[in-house]
Amino acid sequence: MEEINNIEVVPCTESDYLKPFRVHYNQNGTKKSWDFMRTHDSVSVLIFNTTSHCFVLVKQFRPAVYMCEWEKTKMQPPQSADKTEEGASEAAAAESQEGQSASEGESSSQWPPASAGVTYELCAGLVDKPDLSLEEIARQEVLEECGYDVPASKLKRITSYRSGVGVTGAKQTMFYAEVSDDNCVSAGGGEPREGELIEVVKVPLHEAMTFAYDERIPKTMGVIFSFIWFHNNMSPKYKISTNV
Protein backbone atom coordinates (compact mmCIF):
# COMPACT_ATOMS: atom_id res chain seq x y z
CA MET A 1 0.00 0.00 0.00
CA GLU A 2 2.64 2.52 1.06
CA GLU A 3 6.05 3.21 -0.39
CA ILE A 4 8.49 4.27 2.31
CA ASN A 5 12.08 5.20 1.56
CA ASN A 6 14.92 7.62 2.31
CA ILE A 7 14.60 6.82 6.00
CA GLU A 8 16.88 8.65 8.40
CA VAL A 9 16.75 8.52 12.21
CA VAL A 10 18.22 11.35 14.28
CA PRO A 11 18.16 12.21 17.98
CA CYS A 12 15.36 14.58 18.85
CA THR A 13 16.54 17.29 21.21
CA GLU A 14 13.56 19.62 20.84
CA SER A 15 10.13 18.39 19.84
CA ASP A 16 6.80 20.15 19.52
CA TYR A 17 5.08 16.83 20.14
CA LEU A 18 7.16 14.98 22.74
CA LYS A 19 7.93 17.05 25.81
CA PRO A 20 9.44 15.06 28.65
CA PHE A 21 9.05 16.36 32.21
CA ARG A 22 10.30 15.05 35.51
CA VAL A 23 8.25 15.06 38.69
CA HIS A 24 9.88 14.76 42.09
CA TYR A 25 7.59 13.74 44.95
CA ASN A 26 7.35 12.00 48.27
CA GLN A 27 5.26 8.81 48.37
CA ASN A 28 4.49 7.67 51.90
CA GLY A 29 7.60 9.49 53.07
CA THR A 30 9.94 8.08 50.39
CA LYS A 31 11.50 10.51 47.90
CA LYS A 32 10.86 9.42 44.32
CA SER A 33 10.96 10.84 40.83
CA TRP A 34 9.37 9.89 37.53
CA ASP A 35 9.83 10.99 33.92
CA PHE A 36 6.61 11.50 32.01
CA MET A 37 5.17 13.29 29.01
CA ARG A 38 2.18 15.49 28.66
CA THR A 39 -0.23 14.54 25.95
CA HIS A 40 -3.82 15.30 25.17
CA ASP A 41 -6.68 13.05 26.13
CA SER A 42 -8.24 11.32 23.17
CA VAL A 43 -11.46 9.93 21.77
CA SER A 44 -12.01 6.88 19.58
CA VAL A 45 -15.09 5.75 17.72
CA LEU A 46 -16.31 2.30 16.72
CA ILE A 47 -18.22 2.99 13.52
CA PHE A 48 -20.78 0.48 12.25
CA ASN A 49 -22.31 0.95 8.81
CA THR A 50 -25.88 -0.36 9.00
CA THR A 51 -26.26 -0.36 5.19
CA SER A 52 -23.35 -2.69 4.46
CA HIS A 53 -23.13 -4.30 7.92
CA CYS A 54 -19.46 -3.43 8.10
CA PHE A 55 -17.23 -1.85 10.70
CA VAL A 56 -15.38 1.20 9.43
CA LEU A 57 -11.72 1.36 10.52
CA VAL A 58 -8.75 3.46 9.54
CA LYS A 59 -5.47 2.05 8.34
CA GLN A 60 -2.31 4.08 8.30
CA PHE A 61 1.46 3.96 8.27
CA ARG A 62 2.72 4.57 11.81
CA PRO A 63 6.38 5.60 11.95
CA ALA A 64 6.67 4.60 15.64
CA VAL A 65 5.43 1.07 14.88
CA TYR A 66 7.72 0.86 11.86
CA MET A 67 10.75 1.86 13.93
CA CYS A 68 9.87 -0.82 16.48
CA GLU A 69 9.92 -3.43 13.75
CA TRP A 70 13.13 -2.03 12.34
CA GLU A 71 14.90 -2.41 15.68
CA LYS A 72 13.74 -6.01 15.94
CA THR A 73 15.19 -6.67 12.50
CA LYS A 74 18.52 -5.25 13.66
CA MET A 75 18.46 -7.39 16.80
CA GLN A 76 17.74 -10.53 14.85
CA PRO A 77 20.76 -12.63 13.89
CA PRO A 78 20.23 -13.84 10.30
CA GLN A 79 20.45 -17.47 11.41
CA SER A 80 17.67 -17.39 14.05
CA ALA A 81 14.45 -16.15 12.54
CA ASP A 82 12.41 -17.10 15.62
CA LYS A 83 13.82 -14.39 17.90
CA THR A 84 11.96 -11.41 16.43
CA GLU A 85 9.23 -11.52 19.04
CA GLU A 86 11.61 -10.94 21.90
CA GLY A 87 11.77 -7.15 21.80
CA ALA A 88 14.57 -4.69 21.28
CA SER A 89 17.24 -3.85 23.81
CA GLU A 90 18.39 -0.53 25.19
CA ALA A 91 21.56 -1.01 23.16
CA ALA A 92 19.52 -0.96 19.98
CA ALA A 93 17.77 2.21 21.07
CA ALA A 94 21.09 3.89 21.81
CA GLU A 95 22.51 2.76 18.50
CA SER A 96 19.74 4.43 16.57
CA GLN A 97 20.83 7.77 18.00
CA GLU A 98 23.77 7.69 15.66
CA GLY A 99 21.45 8.23 12.74
CA GLN A 100 20.81 5.67 10.07
CA SER A 101 19.75 6.17 6.54
CA ALA A 102 18.80 3.87 3.75
CA SER A 103 18.66 4.52 0.08
CA GLU A 104 15.99 2.78 -1.91
CA GLY A 105 18.59 0.28 -3.05
CA GLU A 106 19.55 -0.67 0.49
CA SER A 107 16.10 -0.75 1.95
CA SER A 108 15.20 -4.27 0.89
CA SER A 109 17.95 -5.70 3.09
CA GLN A 110 18.19 -3.10 5.87
CA TRP A 111 14.66 -1.80 6.26
CA PRO A 112 11.51 -3.86 6.71
CA PRO A 113 8.73 -3.40 4.14
CA ALA A 114 6.40 -0.42 4.73
CA SER A 115 3.65 -2.86 5.67
CA ALA A 116 5.54 -3.53 8.92
CA GLY A 117 4.44 -0.07 10.10
CA VAL A 118 0.81 -0.16 8.96
CA THR A 119 -1.86 -0.65 11.63
CA TYR A 120 -5.64 -0.94 11.73
CA GLU A 121 -7.22 1.40 14.26
CA LEU A 122 -10.49 2.90 15.34
CA CYS A 123 -11.22 6.36 14.03
CA ALA A 124 -9.69 8.56 16.73
CA GLY A 125 -8.43 12.00 17.60
CA LEU A 126 -6.93 14.19 20.29
CA VAL A 127 -9.00 16.25 22.68
CA ASP A 128 -7.26 19.52 21.87
CA LYS A 129 -10.20 21.89 21.50
CA PRO A 130 -11.26 22.91 25.03
CA ASP A 131 -14.50 24.52 23.84
CA LEU A 132 -15.85 21.36 22.22
CA SER A 133 -17.50 18.40 23.95
CA LEU A 134 -15.95 14.94 23.59
CA GLU A 135 -18.90 13.95 21.41
CA GLU A 136 -18.34 16.93 19.12
CA ILE A 137 -14.63 16.13 18.75
CA ALA A 138 -15.51 12.50 18.01
CA ARG A 139 -18.07 13.65 15.43
CA GLN A 140 -15.44 15.76 13.64
CA GLU A 141 -13.02 12.82 13.50
CA VAL A 142 -15.69 10.54 12.01
CA LEU A 143 -16.29 13.17 9.33
CA GLU A 144 -12.64 14.00 8.59
CA GLU A 145 -11.16 10.53 8.76
CA CYS A 146 -14.03 8.37 7.51
CA GLY A 147 -16.32 10.75 5.61
CA TYR A 148 -19.54 10.13 7.55
CA ASP A 149 -21.58 13.09 8.76
CA VAL A 150 -23.49 12.11 11.90
CA PRO A 151 -24.82 14.39 14.64
CA ALA A 152 -22.90 14.34 17.92
CA SER A 153 -26.10 13.31 19.65
CA LYS A 154 -25.98 9.95 17.88
CA LEU A 155 -22.65 9.02 19.47
CA LYS A 156 -23.06 6.51 22.26
CA ARG A 157 -20.39 6.52 24.97
CA ILE A 158 -18.97 3.01 25.51
CA THR A 159 -16.51 3.68 28.33
CA SER A 160 -13.26 5.43 29.25
CA TYR A 161 -9.89 4.25 30.55
CA ARG A 162 -6.26 5.30 30.99
CA SER A 163 -3.67 4.74 28.30
CA GLY A 164 0.12 4.64 28.56
CA VAL A 165 -0.03 4.77 32.37
CA GLY A 166 3.77 4.71 32.61
CA VAL A 167 4.44 7.64 30.29
CA THR A 168 1.41 9.77 29.50
CA GLY A 169 -1.51 8.50 31.58
CA ALA A 170 -4.00 10.22 29.30
CA LYS A 171 -7.68 9.43 29.36
CA GLN A 172 -9.29 7.85 26.31
CA THR A 173 -13.03 7.84 25.82
CA MET A 174 -14.56 5.38 23.38
CA PHE A 175 -17.79 5.97 21.48
CA TYR A 176 -20.03 3.93 19.22
CA ALA A 177 -21.56 5.45 16.09
CA GLU A 178 -24.04 3.87 13.73
CA VAL A 179 -23.85 5.29 10.24
CA SER A 180 -25.48 4.46 6.94
CA ASP A 181 -24.44 4.98 3.34
CA ASP A 182 -26.77 8.01 3.38
CA ASN A 183 -24.45 9.69 5.93
CA CYS A 184 -21.43 9.26 3.67
CA VAL A 185 -20.47 12.72 2.37
CA SER A 186 -16.82 12.20 1.39
CA ALA A 187 -14.14 9.56 1.04
CA GLY A 188 -12.57 10.56 4.35
CA GLY A 189 -8.82 10.06 4.60
CA GLY A 190 -7.96 12.71 7.16
CA GLU A 191 -6.61 16.21 6.77
CA PRO A 192 -3.90 16.28 4.09
CA ARG A 193 -2.81 19.63 5.53
CA GLU A 194 -1.96 17.83 8.76
CA GLY A 195 0.00 15.24 6.80
CA GLU A 196 -2.57 12.53 7.40
CA LEU A 197 -2.58 9.70 4.89
CA ILE A 198 -5.42 7.56 6.15
CA GLU A 199 -7.08 4.71 4.33
CA VAL A 200 -10.66 3.92 5.27
CA VAL A 201 -11.27 0.17 5.42
CA LYS A 202 -14.37 -1.88 6.02
CA VAL A 203 -14.51 -5.09 8.00
CA PRO A 204 -17.69 -7.13 7.38
CA LEU A 205 -19.59 -7.97 10.56
CA HIS A 206 -19.36 -11.71 9.97
CA GLU A 207 -15.55 -11.51 9.77
CA ALA A 208 -15.12 -9.21 12.76
CA MET A 209 -14.26 -11.70 15.49
CA THR A 210 -11.81 -13.57 13.30
CA PHE A 211 -10.24 -10.22 12.40
CA ALA A 212 -10.07 -9.21 16.07
CA TYR A 213 -8.08 -12.25 17.18
CA ASP A 214 -5.89 -12.68 14.08
CA GLU A 215 -2.48 -11.61 15.37
CA ARG A 216 -1.12 -11.39 11.84
CA ILE A 217 -3.27 -8.28 11.37
CA PRO A 218 -1.55 -5.43 13.28
CA LYS A 219 -4.08 -3.43 15.26
CA THR A 220 -4.75 -1.57 18.47
CA MET A 221 -6.46 -3.05 21.50
CA GLY A 222 -9.29 -0.58 20.86
CA VAL A 223 -10.23 -2.49 17.71
CA ILE A 224 -10.28 -5.83 19.51
CA PHE A 225 -12.14 -4.56 22.56
CA SER A 226 -14.76 -2.63 20.61
CA PHE A 227 -15.52 -5.53 18.26
CA ILE A 228 -16.11 -7.75 21.30
CA TRP A 229 -18.16 -5.04 22.98
CA PHE A 230 -20.35 -4.92 19.86
CA HIS A 231 -20.61 -8.70 19.80
CA ASN A 232 -21.81 -8.73 23.41
CA ASN A 233 -24.06 -5.69 23.31
CA MET A 234 -25.37 -5.29 19.78
CA SER A 235 -25.80 -8.91 18.76
CA PRO A 236 -29.52 -8.96 19.61
CA LYS A 237 -29.90 -6.16 17.06
CA TYR A 238 -27.41 -7.24 14.40
CA LYS A 239 -26.90 -10.93 14.08
CA ILE A 240 -23.20 -11.76 14.36
CA SER A 241 -21.99 -15.26 13.64
CA THR A 242 -18.91 -16.25 15.55
CA ASN A 243 -17.59 -18.98 17.74
CA VAL A 244 -15.27 -16.79 19.81
Next chain:
Amino acid sequence: MEEINNIEVVPCTESDYLKPFRVHYNQNGTKKSWDFMRTHDSVSVLIFNTTSHCFVLVKQFRPAVYMCEWEKTKMQPPQSADKTEEGASEAAAAESQEGQSASEGESSSQWPPASAGVTYELCAGLVDKPDLSLEEIARQEVLEECGYDVPASKLKRITSYRSGVGVTGAKQTMFYAEVSDDNCVSAGGGEPREGELIEVVKVPLHEAMTFAYDERIPKTMGVIFSFIWFHNNMSPKYKISTNV
Protein backbone atom coordinates in the same frame (compact mmCIF):
# COMPACT_ATOMS: atom_id res chain seq x y z
CA MET B 1 -4.06 4.61 50.29
CA GLU B 2 -1.06 6.74 49.27
CA GLU B 3 0.30 9.93 50.74
CA ILE B 4 1.86 12.11 48.06
CA ASN B 5 3.50 15.43 48.83
CA ASN B 6 6.47 17.71 48.13
CA ILE B 7 5.63 17.61 44.43
CA GLU B 8 7.92 19.45 42.05
CA VAL B 9 7.78 19.40 38.25
CA VAL B 10 10.87 20.26 36.21
CA PRO B 11 11.73 20.04 32.51
CA CYS B 12 13.47 16.81 31.62
CA THR B 13 16.39 17.43 29.30
CA GLU B 14 18.06 14.03 29.67
CA SER B 15 16.13 10.92 30.63
CA ASP B 16 17.18 7.30 30.93
CA TYR B 17 13.56 6.31 30.29
CA LEU B 18 12.20 8.73 27.69
CA LYS B 19 14.40 9.08 24.64
CA PRO B 20 12.79 10.99 21.79
CA PHE B 21 14.00 10.37 18.25
CA ARG B 22 13.01 11.87 14.94
CA VAL B 23 12.63 9.86 11.76
CA HIS B 24 12.70 11.54 8.35
CA TYR B 25 11.25 9.52 5.49
CA ASN B 26 9.51 9.66 2.15
CA GLN B 27 5.99 8.29 2.01
CA ASN B 28 4.72 7.78 -1.54
CA GLY B 29 7.16 10.46 -2.68
CA THR B 30 6.23 13.01 0.01
CA LYS B 31 8.92 14.04 2.50
CA LYS B 32 7.71 13.61 6.09
CA SER B 33 9.08 13.40 9.59
CA TRP B 34 7.80 12.01 12.87
CA ASP B 35 8.94 12.22 16.50
CA PHE B 36 8.75 8.96 18.40
CA MET B 37 10.17 7.18 21.41
CA ARG B 38 11.73 3.79 21.73
CA THR B 39 10.29 1.62 24.41
CA HIS B 40 10.29 -2.05 25.18
CA ASP B 41 7.50 -4.38 24.19
CA SER B 42 5.46 -5.57 27.13
CA VAL B 43 3.43 -8.44 28.49
CA SER B 44 0.32 -8.36 30.65
CA VAL B 45 -1.44 -11.16 32.48
CA LEU B 46 -5.07 -11.65 33.44
CA ILE B 47 -4.82 -13.69 36.65
CA PHE B 48 -7.80 -15.69 37.88
CA ASN B 49 -7.69 -17.32 41.30
CA THR B 50 -9.71 -20.53 41.08
CA THR B 51 -9.82 -20.92 44.88
CA SER B 52 -11.50 -17.61 45.62
CA HIS B 53 -13.01 -17.03 42.14
CA CYS B 54 -11.40 -13.61 42.01
CA PHE B 55 -9.37 -11.75 39.42
CA VAL B 56 -6.03 -10.57 40.74
CA LEU B 57 -5.12 -7.03 39.68
CA VAL B 58 -2.44 -4.55 40.71
CA LYS B 59 -3.17 -1.06 41.91
CA GLN B 60 -0.52 1.62 41.98
CA PHE B 61 0.14 5.34 42.03
CA ARG B 62 1.02 6.44 38.51
CA PRO B 63 2.80 9.82 38.40
CA ALA B 64 1.90 10.34 34.72
CA VAL B 65 -1.81 9.85 35.45
CA TYR B 66 -1.57 12.12 38.49
CA MET B 67 0.05 14.88 36.44
CA CYS B 68 -2.74 14.58 33.86
CA GLU B 69 -5.30 15.16 36.57
CA TRP B 70 -3.28 18.01 38.03
CA GLU B 71 -3.25 19.83 34.69
CA LYS B 72 -7.01 19.44 34.40
CA THR B 73 -7.39 20.99 37.84
CA LYS B 74 -5.31 23.96 36.69
CA MET B 75 -7.42 24.36 33.55
CA GLN B 76 -10.63 24.27 35.50
CA PRO B 77 -12.09 27.66 36.40
CA PRO B 78 -13.37 27.42 40.00
CA GLN B 79 -16.88 28.38 38.90
CA SER B 80 -17.39 25.64 36.27
CA ALA B 81 -16.83 22.24 37.77
CA ASP B 82 -18.13 20.42 34.70
CA LYS B 83 -15.22 21.30 32.44
CA THR B 84 -12.66 18.90 33.92
CA GLU B 85 -13.27 16.22 31.32
CA GLU B 86 -12.25 18.41 28.44
CA GLY B 87 -8.51 17.83 28.55
CA ALA B 88 -5.54 20.06 29.19
CA SER B 89 -4.09 22.49 26.71
CA GLU B 90 -0.60 22.95 25.37
CA ALA B 91 -0.45 26.16 27.37
CA ALA B 92 -0.82 24.17 30.57
CA ALA B 93 1.93 21.79 29.48
CA ALA B 94 4.24 24.71 28.78
CA GLU B 95 3.38 26.33 32.08
CA SER B 96 4.43 23.27 34.02
CA GLN B 97 7.94 23.64 32.64
CA GLU B 98 8.43 26.53 35.01
CA GLY B 99 8.45 24.11 37.91
CA GLN B 100 5.78 23.91 40.54
CA SER B 101 6.03 22.72 44.06
CA ALA B 102 3.54 22.22 46.80
CA SER B 103 4.08 21.89 50.50
CA GLU B 104 1.74 19.66 52.40
CA GLY B 105 -0.14 22.74 53.51
CA GLU B 106 -0.74 23.94 49.98
CA SER B 107 -1.56 20.60 48.44
CA SER B 108 -5.20 20.48 49.43
CA SER B 109 -5.97 23.47 47.22
CA GLN B 110 -3.32 23.16 44.49
CA TRP B 111 -2.79 19.42 44.10
CA PRO B 112 -5.43 16.77 43.62
CA PRO B 113 -5.58 13.94 46.16
CA ALA B 114 -3.15 11.04 45.60
CA SER B 115 -6.10 8.87 44.62
CA ALA B 116 -6.33 10.87 41.37
CA GLY B 117 -3.17 9.08 40.22
CA VAL B 118 -4.03 5.55 41.33
CA THR B 119 -5.04 3.06 38.62
CA TYR B 120 -6.10 -0.59 38.50
CA GLU B 121 -4.11 -2.59 35.97
CA LEU B 122 -3.31 -6.09 34.87
CA CYS B 123 -0.08 -7.53 36.21
CA ALA B 124 2.42 -6.47 33.53
CA GLY B 125 6.05 -5.92 32.69
CA LEU B 126 8.52 -4.89 30.03
CA VAL B 127 10.13 -7.33 27.63
CA ASP B 128 13.68 -6.30 28.47
CA LYS B 129 15.41 -9.67 28.83
CA PRO B 130 16.23 -10.89 25.31
CA ASP B 131 17.11 -14.40 26.48
CA LEU B 132 13.71 -15.08 28.08
CA SER B 133 10.50 -16.07 26.32
CA LEU B 134 7.43 -13.86 26.66
CA GLU B 135 5.85 -16.57 28.82
CA GLU B 136 8.86 -16.64 31.15
CA ILE B 137 8.83 -12.84 31.53
CA ALA B 138 5.10 -12.95 32.25
CA ARG B 139 5.67 -15.72 34.81
CA GLN B 140 8.26 -13.58 36.63
CA GLU B 141 5.87 -10.61 36.76
CA VAL B 142 3.09 -12.76 38.21
CA LEU B 143 5.51 -13.91 40.91
CA GLU B 144 7.07 -10.53 41.69
CA GLU B 145 3.97 -8.36 41.51
CA CYS B 146 1.27 -10.73 42.72
CA GLY B 147 3.10 -13.47 44.63
CA TYR B 148 1.85 -16.49 42.64
CA ASP B 149 4.34 -19.07 41.44
CA VAL B 150 3.02 -20.71 38.29
CA PRO B 151 5.00 -22.46 35.54
CA ALA B 152 5.38 -20.55 32.28
CA SER B 153 3.74 -23.48 30.50
CA LYS B 154 0.45 -22.68 32.26
CA LEU B 155 0.24 -19.22 30.70
CA LYS B 156 -2.29 -19.09 27.89
CA ARG B 157 -1.72 -16.47 25.19
CA ILE B 158 -4.86 -14.36 24.65
CA THR B 159 -3.68 -12.07 21.85
CA SER B 160 -1.29 -9.23 20.97
CA TYR B 161 -1.74 -5.69 19.68
CA ARG B 162 0.04 -2.35 19.27
CA SER B 163 -0.01 0.28 21.97
CA GLY B 164 0.69 4.00 21.74
CA VAL B 165 0.80 3.85 17.95
CA GLY B 166 1.51 7.58 17.73
CA VAL B 167 4.51 7.62 20.07
CA THR B 168 5.98 4.21 20.85
CA GLY B 169 4.15 1.63 18.73
CA ALA B 170 5.31 -1.17 21.01
CA LYS B 171 3.77 -4.61 20.91
CA GLN B 172 1.87 -5.87 23.94
CA THR B 173 1.10 -9.54 24.41
CA MET B 174 -1.65 -10.54 26.82
CA PHE B 175 -1.74 -13.83 28.71
CA TYR B 176 -4.22 -15.61 30.94
CA ALA B 177 -3.07 -17.44 34.06
CA GLU B 178 -5.14 -19.57 36.38
CA VAL B 179 -3.74 -19.68 39.89
CA SER B 180 -4.92 -21.13 43.17
CA ASP B 181 -4.22 -20.26 46.78
CA ASP B 182 -1.73 -23.16 46.74
CA ASN B 183 0.40 -21.20 44.22
CA CYS B 184 0.58 -18.17 46.51
CA VAL B 185 4.15 -17.95 47.83
CA SER B 186 4.39 -14.29 48.85
CA ALA B 187 2.35 -11.12 49.20
CA GLY B 188 3.68 -9.77 45.88
CA GLY B 189 3.99 -6.01 45.68
CA GLY B 190 6.77 -5.68 43.13
CA GLU B 191 10.47 -5.07 43.54
CA PRO B 192 11.06 -2.44 46.24
CA ARG B 193 14.59 -2.05 44.83
CA GLU B 194 13.02 -0.84 41.59
CA GLY B 195 10.87 1.58 43.55
CA GLU B 196 7.69 -0.38 42.91
CA LEU B 197 4.89 0.17 45.41
CA ILE B 198 2.23 -2.15 44.13
CA GLU B 199 -0.92 -3.20 45.92
CA VAL B 200 -2.42 -6.54 44.94
CA VAL B 201 -6.21 -6.35 44.77
CA LYS B 202 -8.86 -8.97 44.14
CA VAL B 203 -12.02 -8.44 42.13
CA PRO B 204 -14.65 -11.14 42.71
CA LEU B 205 -15.85 -12.80 39.52
CA HIS B 206 -19.47 -11.82 40.09
CA GLU B 207 -18.49 -8.14 40.32
CA ALA B 208 -16.13 -8.16 37.35
CA MET B 209 -18.37 -6.80 34.61
CA THR B 210 -19.72 -4.03 36.81
CA PHE B 211 -16.12 -3.19 37.74
CA ALA B 212 -15.06 -3.20 34.09
CA TYR B 213 -17.62 -0.63 32.97
CA ASP B 214 -17.62 1.59 36.08
CA GLU B 215 -15.86 4.71 34.81
CA ARG B 216 -15.38 5.98 38.36
CA ILE B 217 -12.79 3.23 38.83
CA PRO B 218 -9.64 4.34 36.96
CA LYS B 219 -8.21 1.46 34.98
CA THR B 220 -6.49 0.47 31.76
CA MET B 221 -8.25 -0.90 28.69
CA GLY B 222 -6.42 -4.17 29.35
CA VAL B 223 -8.51 -4.73 32.48
CA ILE B 224 -11.78 -4.09 30.64
CA PHE B 225 -10.90 -6.14 27.58
CA SER B 226 -9.55 -9.11 29.54
CA PHE B 227 -12.57 -9.28 31.86
CA ILE B 228 -14.82 -9.39 28.81
CA TRP B 229 -12.58 -11.94 27.13
CA PHE B 230 -12.94 -14.12 30.24
CA HIS B 231 -16.69 -13.60 30.25
CA ASN B 232 -16.93 -14.74 26.64
CA ASN B 233 -14.40 -17.56 26.74
CA MET B 234 -14.32 -18.96 30.26
CA SER B 235 -17.96 -18.64 31.25
CA PRO B 236 -18.74 -22.28 30.36
CA LYS B 237 -16.11 -23.23 32.93
CA TYR B 238 -16.71 -20.60 35.60
CA LYS B 239 -20.22 -19.32 35.86
CA ILE B 240 -20.30 -15.54 35.63
CA SER B 241 -23.46 -13.62 36.32
CA THR B 242 -23.78 -10.39 34.43
CA ASN B 243 -26.16 -8.50 32.26
CA VAL B 244 -23.52 -6.67 30.22
